[in-house]
Amino acid sequence: MSDNDNDIVKDFLIESYENLDRLDRELVGLEKDPSDAAALASVFRTIHTIKGTCGFLGFSKLEAVAHVGENLLTRLRDRLLTLNPEITTALLSMVDAVRQMLSSIEAGGQEGERNDSVLIATLTRLQRPTELPAKKEPALVAGSPREASPSSLGAILIKTAGVAVTEVEFAAKAQKEGDPRHLGEILVERGAAKPADIVDALRIQQSSRAQTTASDSTVRVNVGLLDKVMNLVGELVLARNQVLQFASGMKDASFTAASQRLSQITTELQAGVMKTRMQPIGNIWDQYPRTVRDVAFACGKDVKIEMEGRETELDKTIIEAIKDPLTHLVRNSVDHGIELPEDRVRWGKDRTGRLILRAFHEGGQVNIEISDDGAGLNVERIYQKAVERGVITAEKATRMTEREIFNLIFLPGFSTAEKVTNVSGRGVGMDVVKTNVEKIGGTVDIQSTLGVGTTVRVKIPLTLAIIPALVVTSGGDRYAIPQVSLLELVRLDAEEVGKGIELVHGAPVYRLRDRLLPLVYLNRELKLAADARPPAERDGAVNIVVLQADSRPFGLVVDHINDTEEIVVKPLRTQLKAVKIFAGSSIMGDGRVALILDVLGLAQYSGVVTETRDRPLTAKATKAAAAGKHSFLLFVGPGDSRMAIPLSTLARLEEFPMAQVEMSGSQWVTQYRGQILPLIRLSGVLEERRNHLRAPQAPATLDSGPIQVLVLHHDGLSFGLVVERILDIVEDRAEVRSPATRAAVLYSSVIGDRITEVLDVPAILRSADSNAARPLPGRESTEVAN
Amino acid sequence: MAQTSQFCTFYLDKLLFGVELKGVQEVIRSLDMTRVPLAPAVVSGLINLRGQIVTAVDLRRRLELSPSPPGALSMNVVVRSEDGSVSLLVDEIGDVVEVDETTFEPPPETLRGSVRAMILGVHKLHDHLLHVLDIEEACRMTDVPETAVTGR
Numbered sequence: 001m002s003d004n005d006n007d008i009v010k011d012f013l014i015e016s017y018e019n020l021d022r023l024d025r026e027l028v029g030l031e032k033d034p035s036d037a038a039a040l041a042s043v044f045r046t047i048h049t050i051k052g053t054c055g056f057l058g059f060s061k062l063e064a065v066a067h068v069g070e071n072l073l074t075r076l077r078d079r080l081l082t083l084n085p086e087i088t089t090a091l092l093s094m095v096d097a098v099r100q101m102l103s104s105i106e107a108g109g110q111e112g113e114r115n116d117s118v119l120i121a122t123l124t125r126l127q128r129p130t131e132l133p134a135k136k137e138p139a140l141v142a143g144s145p146r147e148a149s150p151s152s153l154g155a156i157l158i159k160t161a162g163v164a165v166t167e168v169e170f171a172a173k174a175q176k177e178g179d180p181r182h183l184g185e186i187l188v189e190r191g192a193a194k195p196a197d198i199v200d201a202l203r204i205q206q207s208s209r210a211q212t213t214a215s216d217s218t219v220r221v222n223v224g225l226l227d228k229v230m231n232l233v234g235e236l237v238l239a240r241n242q243v244l245q246f247a248s249g250m251k252d253a254s255f256t257a258a259s260q261r262l263s264q265i266t267t268e269l270q271a272g273v274m275k276t277r278m279q280p281i282g283n284i285w286d287q288y289p290r291t292v293r294d295v296a297f298a299c300g301k302d303v304k305i306e307m308e309g310r311e312t313e314l315d316k317t318i319i320e321a322i323k324d325p326l327t328h329l330v331r332n333s334v335d336h337g338i339e340l341p342e343d344r345v346r347w348g349k350d351r352t353g354r355l356i357l358r359a360f361h362e363g364g365q366v367n368i369e370i371s372d373d374g375a376g377l378n379v380e381r382i383y384q385k386a387v388e389r390g391v392i393t394a395e396k397a398t399r400m401t402e403r404e405i406f407n408l409i410f411l412p413g414f415s416t417a418e419k420v421t422n423v424s425g426r427g428v429g430m431d432v433v434k435t436n437v438e439k440i441g442g443t444v445d446i447q448s449t450l451g452v453g454t455t456v457r458v459k460i461p462l463t464l465a466i467i468p469a470l471v472v473t474s475g476g477d478r479y480a481i482p483q484v485s486l487l488e489l490v491r492l493d494a495e496e497v498g499k500g501i502e503l504v505h506g507a508p509v510y511r512l513r514d515r516l517l518p519l520v521y522l523n524r525e526l527k528l529a530a531d532a533r534p535p536a537e538r539d540g541a542v543n544i545v546v547l548q549a550d551s552r553p554f555g556l557v558v559d560h561i562n563d564t565e566e567i568v569v570k571p572l573r574t575q576l577k578a579v580k581i582f583a584g585s586s587i588m589g590d591g592r593v594a595l596i597l598d599v600l601g602l603a604q605y606s607g608v609v610t611e612t613r614d615r616p617l618t619a620k621a622t623k624a625a626a627a628g629k630h631s632f633l634l635f636v637g638p639g640d641s642r643m644a645i646p647l648s649t650l651a652r653l654e655e656f657p658m659a660q661v662e663m664s665g666s667q668w669v670t671q672y673r674g675q676i677l678p679l680i681r682l683s684g685v686l687e688e689r690r691n692h693l694r695a696p697q698a699p700a701t702l703d704s705g706p707i708q709v710l711v712l713h714h715d716g717l718s719f720g721l722v723v724e725r726i727l728d729i730v731e732d733r734a735e736v737r738s739p740a741t742r743a744a745v746l747y748s749s750v751i752g753d754r755i756t757e758v759l760d761v762p763a764i765l766r767s768a769d770s771n772a773a774r775p776l777p778g779r780e781s782t783e784v785a786n
Numbered sequence: 787m788a789q790t791s792q793f794c795t796f797y798l799d800k801l802l803f804g805v806e807l808k809g810v811q812e813v814i815r816s817l818d819m820t821r822v823p824l825a826p827a828v829v830s831g832l833i834n835l836r837g838q839i840v841t842a843v844d845l846r847r848r849l850e851l852s853p854s855p856p857g858a859l860s861m862n863v864v865v866r867s868e869d870g871s872v873s874l875l876v877d878e879i880g881d882v883v884e885v886d887e888t889t890f891e892p893p894p895e896t897l898r899g900s901v902r903a904m905i906l907g908v909h910k911l912h913d914h915l916l917h918v919l920d921i922e923e924a925c926r927m928t929d930v931p932e933t934a935v936t937g938r
Contacts, residue, residue, distance in 0.1 A: 235837045475823075477821065526823035573841045573872075576822060576825055576841065579823075579825050581823075587834050587839065591818070593819075593831075594820060595820065
């Protein structure tokens with residue numbers, strides 16, 4: 001095949017693929033509303049074009065399939081048949097067959113070995129019932145190719161003005177035989193049509209032509225070329241930034257004006273080029289009506305799909321990346337979310353399930369929501385499955401919030417479907433959805449109410465190439481922080497620093513609106529010199545960049561906050577990617593390179609976000625203090641006794657796997673935030689009353705589950721208190737008190753309707769402290785303390 | 787006639803090294819560099835090579851030679867590696883030399899350690915030895931244990 005032919009085939013393929021995608025959508029739409037003449041006409045046109053082109057290119061099998069399809073469509077168009085699900089299904093399988101052939105042509109230049117006789121027979125059979133009255137129509141189509149298109153004047157006249165088919169045929173024949181007049185003129189002259197009808201028909205024809213020629217105003221551009229232009233614009237942005245920096249140092253007014261003009265044009269150019277890469281999300285949504293129809297059909301369900309914000313635009317690379325995850329979510333909603341029609345009716349819902357796709361912009365990100373009004377997620381079932389599959393331990397699961405449990409379905413190898421259907425399990429699990437979305441810097445979240453429905457929200461960045469960033473200085477170097485993770489900026493003047501920043505056992509925190517914000521010093525994390533600025537420039541002030549990683553806020557202390565800037569992201573060399581703190585690099589206005597911080601990586605590196613459970617307590621505590629009540633943390637201590645400590649003495653709750661616990665002498669210790677945390681076993685400190693209940697103190701073995709630890713601070717030292725089980729945080733006045741019956745207990749009280757021992761934290765720490773100095777705690781020491 | 791090959795030569799701590807000329811993209815004077823905290827020590831930093839960001843490797847450190855004297859400006863020999871361009875920092879640029887296959891000898895057995903993997907051999911020039919570097923090996927930058935990045 002010559003190059004020229006190859007080009008034609010390539011164009012044919014590209015055009016046909018696009019048209020086929022539209023076909024899917026239009027056919028499903030037609031099924032809902034069979035009277036939509038415009039959609040039918042468009043379907044017909046597409047198939048006709050494919051048939052014509054493949055006849056020309058010599059793809060005979062393809063032509064044969066398209067031909068019978070076209071015949072069937074002719075009947076439909078001429079209202080000799082009405083679309084029913086059977087016909088729709090047949091037409092859709094024809095579209096699939098065409099698509100398969102196109103892809104084998106794309107791969108090997110041939111249609112491939114295939115037998116479409118069954119499909120052809122079906123399509124032929126479906127047009128039969130009304131064959132007799134339709135005798136004349138095909139003759140018109142076959143006999144005069146110029147009139148084959150539904151936009152032909154003759155066809156319009158027949159349809160709208162009731163002009164006899166024979167008259168049109170006659171006129172067309174006359175034209176062919178050399179009559180120079182227009183079709184309309186011939187008809188008017190013969191008295192077959194009124195001039196007004198002709199004018200109307202011409203108008204209809206024009207408007208339908210306008211639709212087909214919309215493609216004339218667009219140009220196909222190779223994505224590679226677009227990428228290259230995009231890169232060049234990136235370079236231009238950098239050069240522009242450099243020029244601006246020069247300009248600010250020069251006093252030449254005309255140069256300043258020229259550079260401002262340059263800046264403005266560059267910004268517009270950048271926006272324009274970005275736009276060329278943007279595609280409406282509708283492009284990928286278009287296939288969903290078909291997907292939903294097929295899945296619903298297979299499951300015997302009735303589902304209606306609704307779309308909002310299909311014009312929302314996204315960068316092409318991102319669209320490509322989210323296509324599969326979204327398709328999976330849509331399939332999932334229909335397959336697992338929406339109930340069978342009879343069940344829906346029984347629960348008082350509309351027979352037809354609703355699947356709603358929404359897309360909208362929010363804060364520089366695109367939100368995509370897939371909602372259904374189905375059964376919702378069953379917390380109990382997920383929890384059971386998770387425990388059954390060993391994804392989490394039963395004990396751990398009881399302490400998870402509902403939302404945490406929902407998010408378990410994103411773990412690998414998790415499916416709550418009672419049975420595996422042929423719809424689900426096509427290689428993309430929910431874990432792959434999550435991974436793919438996170439790969440492009442997005443997040444997935446799931447919300448659900450049992451019996452009411454489920455919403456999956458995917459948040460993704462608009463584009464990956466150019467991002468707004470905050471530029472900061474630390475240790476003399478600049479770093480860029482992506483604006484997405486930025487919450488706010490806090491500046492503490494020199495005199496405020498002393499009382500503003502407090503230490504929680506050496507760990508610096510800042511009270512931001514009455515909540516403790518852990519502080520991370522960038523220069524310490526990066527192992528840089530403290531402040532590289534000359535002393536004159538230092539003012540003793542502290543700049544805190546409040547960031548959010550994994551929905552946990554933390555403060556990043558930097559030397560100086562420079563400015564916000566649009567930066568062009570350049571990937572780091574693969575070997576440097578091992579340094580998780582950096583997401584990439586960029587060239588700044590002065591031509592130097594700056595590193596882009598990876599906020600999540602930084603948070604993980606500095607321990608703000610850890611793998612162990614880590615619940616902030618502050619919100620609950622502040623609420624209680626206002627009510628004049630005390631907050632207590634309830635837990636189960638040794639011997640199954642119910643105990644509490646005042647919440648104010650507690651720093652955090654932690655959970656450590658036994659594997660992380662080490663022995664230092666006889667003392668249990670663990671590594672916690674870069675320090676050694678002594679762990680105190682309550683059973684070693686408390687005087688035991690119920691000796692008969694208690695098994696000999698067996699040290700926990702490595703394979704036993706994780707231990708629950710209350711991290712306490714006292715006199716500038718941290719201790720971990722090992723308890724059996726954490727129950728709850730309660731607010732209580734604890735008014736009923738009775739004196740303590742054993743050491744290390746402040747008093748007993750009725751908290752939450754049950755007798756609870758409130759522990760004397762300082763006493764416990766003192767006891768443990770003295771134990772730590774001596775080799776063995778255990779029973780002797782408690783007796784001494786006693 | 788014996789086969790000849792061309793080398794771009796440079797000096798490190800007064801030793802003469804060379805990389806095959808066809809692997810060299812360009813040689814440029816010292817450029818502004820941005821250090822990469824927590825990166826392996828052989829990574830000197832990142833440079834902006836006309837809009838392309840290139841990692842610079844401290845070749846003295848890579849070859850376990852003494853560190854360059856403070857304040858000395860290094861030259862950049864930008865080479866093409868499998869993973870994009872990398873700049874090798876050297877003390878001084880020498881000539882492009884054309885050498886004969888016959889003058890080549892593999893490194894002596896007494897040369898050991900990680901450096902051995904980098905030095906393919908030497909060409910015996912009439913007054914000194916030209917150390918031939920393996921570009922891919924020289925560009926490797928993950929193997930310095932003392933600053934290896936570990937979580938805490």
